[in-house]
Amino acid sequence: MVNVPKTKRAFCKGKECKKHTMHKVTQYKTGKASLYAQGKRRYDRKQSGYGGQTKPVFHKKAKTTKKIVLRLQCQACKTSHMHAIKRCKHFEIGGEKKNKNSLY
Numbered sequence: 001m002v003n004v005p006k007t008k009r010a011f012c013k014g015k016e017c018k019k020h021t022m023h024k025v026t027q028y029k030t031g032k033a034s035l036y037a038q039g040k041r042r043y044d045r046k047q048s049g050y051g052g053q054t055k056p057v058f059h060k061k062a063k064t065t066k067k068i069v070l071r072l073q074c075q076a077c078k079t080s081h082m083h084a085i086k087r088c089k090h091f092e093i094g095g096e097k098k099n100k101n102s103l104y
Contacts, residue, residue, distance in 0.1 A: 002068065002085070006094040010072050014079035021076045025093060028069035028082055065089055 010023045034040065046054045065087040073080040 001090040001092070002088045003095040003097070004070065004085075004091075004093050007075075008072065010083075012074040012077065012079060013081065014074055014077040016077045017074060017079070021074050023072040023074055026071045026073070027091070027093060028071045063087075 004025055006025055008023050008025050009020050012019065012021045012023070035044075043055065067087050068085045068091050070083045070085060071080055072083055
């Protein structure tokens with residue numbers, strides 16, 4: 001399980017900063033796909049009418065996890081950038097820290 005703090009010091013590439021500043025950490029999430037993107041319009045046009053499924057549907061999925069992508073937003077200039085970390089099954093932001101003394 002990966003536990004990431006809510007804020008992190010990281011390098012900001014923004015025009016004002018160009019130095020290490022505090023960043024707010026959130027998890028990147030893919031936005032809703034647009035119905036008017038060129039590929040989607042082409043696909044819908046091809047699918048319409050008779051003839052069943054026209055393009056191949058992928059079934060050979062091998063991975064069980066996704067790579068976690070962190071969205072870091074600079075607290076000084078509000079510029080944000082992405083930072084990919086390793087794969088994991090359980091991920092949380094700002095959870096309780098583990099103590100060395102406590103059992104389990």
